[in-house]
Structures are given as structure tokens and as C-alpha cells.
Amino acid sequence: MTQTHGSESIGQRIAASRRLRGWTQKRLALEFGNEFSLGLLRHVEQGRVPASPAFTSACARALGVNVTELFDQPYPRTTRDEQMVHAGIPEIRRELASYRIPPEDVPARPLVELAGDVARASRLRHSVKLGELGRFLPDLLHDLRIAWHSTSGPDQERIFGLLAEAYAAASQVAYKLGYVDLSSLAVDRYEWAAARSGDELAVLAGDYQRAGEMIATADWAAAGRFLENSRRRIESELNREDPATLAMWGNLHLKSGLAAARGGRRDLADAHLAEARETAERLGEDRDDYRLCFGPANVDIWSVGLAVEMMDGTEAVRRSEDVHLPTGTPRERVGHHYIDLARGFLLHGDREGAFSALQVAKRVAPTQTRYHPMVHETIRMLARQEARASETVRGFAAWCGITTID
Structure with missing residues (x-):
């Protein structure tokens, strides 16, 4: 698969990989068993139906390729601005590789300064300023490495907690820019740091991330079992009246719902969503514990996304009518909602609604939207379904780096 970026759809890459095999x-x-049909495969390869994340990851697993090959990630940098967005990736990779090596003999920065910088990194993450965050993280990870080698006891545990949060930010930068293997490495580092933080909820946040890795590789049933064990630990070991613990409980149910939806188990996905909604209602507000947003608004966002994952665009559009995002909702979450909603409108047969949702996503979180593979798939389908693609649709496709629409 050596085609220039933008010249092939996901369906065409699936077909090419299949023929090579x-x-x-x-x-x-x-190879799909009962998960997906031959008819769906034909429609996706012909460009008549969009390839969902679940379908794409199932194809990747069956064909023995990385899902990034089918998504054509990471996308090439063709402009100076794009180069700047990706500029931090090599240094993040180096820091993740040397995570346990004692740094040079220099004094550690004060804990309060490091905490402030980690908070800044998380704000950049939620506002999806990926280029700025990617350039900011390497020095921060280096300074945190100095600090944990220079401290002991409770202060060292606190440093490990901050380091875990920084690794989570690094994972998100890498994932959203298409460096999926690097993102997975950052999750490994998160788990390593969280285990040394003395914070059980931080460990469970690592389980949430690990389950995401499993879901992305089409290991949906195993992810569901893994998350069930994580929730059991909350039931047996932690105080479920604590707001942060409640938020973690709800988030684990949402991730379980995603695993069920990707695996085609709609009733189970809806049951997890209902449990998360009940938990959010108990909290009564959206929280940001361990940089995992949870509350009524975030459950509403997930409700739309889960309907899309189950390929029910009509239900996704219906659910979206009840979504009211309060001021202060992180741009990452808002952008993700409108990317999902665009897919829902497309499945529902409302092309105008789909394109309007993409435009909102671009306005709210441009970098996230530019590099999201489902945005590329959605805009391709919109262009194909028009007898003559409008200039606005073609312009959006070009902004995404899509060079041809067949």
C-alpha cells in the first residue's frame, strides 16, 4: 500500500490488503463469524457504506495488519503548520524510551511547579491544542523523571501521580495524530507510574485506557471482562459514595458500553449506558477526576456515540436532541460529539446535517477534526453521494488532506 495519502478510502485499503493476502x-x-456480513464488506469496499471503527478493526485483525494501515495513519505532513503540529512526537518518543533511566545530576524542580505544569498540559489536552501540547510535554516528562529519582516517600508517590497524568496527555497527543503504537506505549508508561502513585483510582484510570487499547484491536469480549474486574475492585475495595470513585465507576461503565457496542451487543451496551446515566444523575454535575470527564453532559455525548457505534443513525440523531452541552465542556469532548453526530446524520440519510456537524467540529476542535479518520470517511461518503460534490464539501475534504474523491 504505497498510494499517496488521500487517494484511497478505507474500503479500498481493505480490498488491497485482502488481495495481497x-x-x-x-x-x-x-473470519468475521457473526459480527459482520459479506454484504457489508462488499458495500464498504465499493464505497457505498462508511467503514466504522469496529468494522475496520475487525478487518485489520482478520487480515493481520495494523489498523493504522487501513486508516493510512499517521497522515503525512505537507505544510509547515502540519509539521509544527507533529514536531513534538520524536522527543516524546525518546522520553518514553528512557523513562526509567536516571537523568543527569541536576536539581529537581519544586513539586508545586511541576503540578502546575501538569495541570497546564491537561488543559491543553482538553482544548485539543495538540501541537502546543506535543512540544510542551517532552521537557515536562524529563523534569518529572528527575523529580521521582530525587524524592522518596509521599512526595515520590505524588510525583508518580503527576507523571501518570502527563503520560495520559502524551498518549492522547500520539493517538489523535495517528501514532497509535506510540500511544499504546504511553499507556504502558501510565500504568507503570500509576502503580507507584499509591492511588487506586489512578490505577483504575489505567484500566480504562488499557481497555481502550483492547477495543481498538477488536478484542471486545476480553475488554468487557477486563472492565468487569475493574468495577469489582471498586465494589470490594473503595468507597462508592466518594464523588471521584463514582465518576470512575461511571466511566468504566461507559467504556464497557463501547466494548459491547463494537461487539454488536446492543442490549448490553444500553445497560451499561443506563448504569452510567444513573451514576451521573447521582453526581449531578460533570467532573474531571483523573482527566476523565464524567457527568450528565458527558453521558449524553456518549449516548450519541454509542448509537453511532451500533450503526443506528436515527437513534443517534434522536438522542442528540436531548444533548445540551454546558459552557466549559472541554473542546475535546464537544468536538468528539459533533464528529460522532456527523456519522449519525450520515447513517440517518441527512447529508446536510452531517456536513453541518462536521463544520461545528472543525470550528470547535480543528486539529482533532483534521486528523480524525472517521471525519475522512464521513466527508468521502458525502462527496460520493452527491452527483456533483459542492465546493464546500470538496473544500472541507481538501482541508483534511483528501486529494481525490472517487
Whole structure:
């Protein structure tokens, strides 16, 4: 697969990978079991139906390729601005590689300064300023490495907690820019740091991230079992009246709902969503514990996304009518909602609604929208379904780096 970026859709890449393996469409469909049909595979390869994340990851697993190959990630940098967005990635990679090596003999920065910088990194993460965050993180990770080698006892545990939060930010930068393997490495580092923080909820936040890794590789059933064990730890070991613990409980249910939805288990996905909604109502407000947003508004966002994951665009659009995002909702969450909603409108057959949602996503979180593979898939479908793609649709596609629409 050496085509120039933007010249192939996900369906075309699936077809090319399938042919390289020497498989017919029927042979690949056999690998899906009862999860996806031969008809769906044909429609996706022909560009008549958008490839969902679940379908794409199932194809990648069956074909023995990385899902990033089918998404064509990371996207190439063709402008100075794009180069600047990606500029921090090499240094983040170096810092993740040397995470346990004692740094040079220099004094550690005060804990309060490090805490302030980690908070700034998390704000950049929620506002999806990926280029600025990527350039900010390497020095911060380095300074935190100095600090944990220079301290002991409770202060060292606090440093490990801050380091875990910084690793979570690094994982998000890498993931959103398409460096999925680097993102996975950052999750490994998060788990390592969280285990040394003395904070059980931080460890469970690592479980939330690990489950996301499993879901992305189409290991949906195993992710569900893993998350069930995580929730059992809350039931047996932690105070479920504590707001932060409640928020973690709700988030684990949301991630379980995603695993169920990707695996085609709608009733189970809806049950997890209902449990998360009940928990959010008990909290009565949105929180940001461990940089995992949770509360009524975030559950509403997830409700739309889960309907889309179950390929029910009509239900996603219906649920969206009840979504009211308060001022202060992180741009990352707002942008993600409108990206999902665009997919929902497309499945519902409302092309105008889909494009309007994409435009909102671009306005709220431009970098996230520019690099999101489902945005690329949605805009391709919009262009194909028009007898003559409008200049605005083609302009949006070009902004995303899509060079051809077939």
C-alpha cells in the first residue's frame, strides 16, 4: 500500500490488503463469524457504506495488519503548520524510551511547579491544542523523571501521580495524530507510574485506557471482562459514595458500553449506558477526576456515540436532541460529539446535517477534526453521494488532506 495519502478510502485499503493476502471477499467475511456480513464488506469496499471503527478493526485483525494501515495513519505532513503540529512526537518518543533511566545530576524542580505544569498540559489536552501540547510535554516528562529519582516517600508517590497524568496527555497527543503504537506505549508508561502513585483510582484510570487499547484491536469480549474486574475492585475495595470513585465507576461503565457496542451487543451496551446515566444523575454535575470527564453532559455525548457505534443513525440523531452541552465542556469532548453526530446524520440519510456537524467540529476542535479518520470517511461518503460534490464539501475534504474523491 504505497498510494499517496488521500487517494484511497478505507474500503479500498481493505480490498488491497485482502488481495495481497490472496483472499476473496467471501474468505474475509468468514473470519468475521457473526459480527459482520459479506454484504457489508462488499458495500464498504465499493464505497457505498462508511467503514466504522469496529468494522475496520475487525478487518485489520482478520487480515493481520495494523489498523493504522487501513486508516493510512499517521497522515503525512505537507505544510509547515502540519509539521509544527507533529514536531513534538520524536522527543516524546525518546522520553518514553528512557523513562526509567536516571537523568543527569541536576536539581529537581519544586513539586508545586511541576503540578502546575501538569495541570497546564491537561488543559491543553482538553482544548485539543495538540501541537502546543506535543512540544510542551517532552521537557515536562524529563523534569518529572528527575523529580521521582530525587524524592522518596509521599512526595515520590505524588510525583508518580503527576507523571501518570502527563503520560495520559502524551498518549492522547500520539493517538489523535495517528501514532497509535506510540500511544499504546504511553499507556504502558501510565500504568507503570500509576502503580507507584499509591492511588487506586489512578490505577483504575489505567484500566480504562488499557481497555481502550483492547477495543481498538477488536478484542471486545476480553475488554468487557477486563472492565468487569475493574468495577469489582471498586465494589470490594473503595468507597462508592466518594464523588471521584463514582465518576470512575461511571466511566468504566461507559467504556464497557463501547466494548459491547463494537461487539454488536446492543442490549448490553444500553445497560451499561443506563448504569452510567444513573451514576451521573447521582453526581449531578460533570467532573474531571483523573482527566476523565464524567457527568450528565458527558453521558449524553456518549449516548450519541454509542448509537453511532451500533450503526443506528436515527437513534443517534434522536438522542442528540436531548444533548445540551454546558459552557466549559472541554473542546475535546464537544468536538468528539459533533464528529460522532456527523456519522449519525450520515447513517440517518441527512447529508446536510452531517456536513453541518462536521463544520461545528472543525470550528470547535480543528486539529482533532483534521486528523480524525472517521471525519475522512464521513466527508468521502458525502462527496460520493452527491452527483456533483459542492465546493464546500470538496473544500472541507481538501482541508483534511483528501486529494481525490472517487
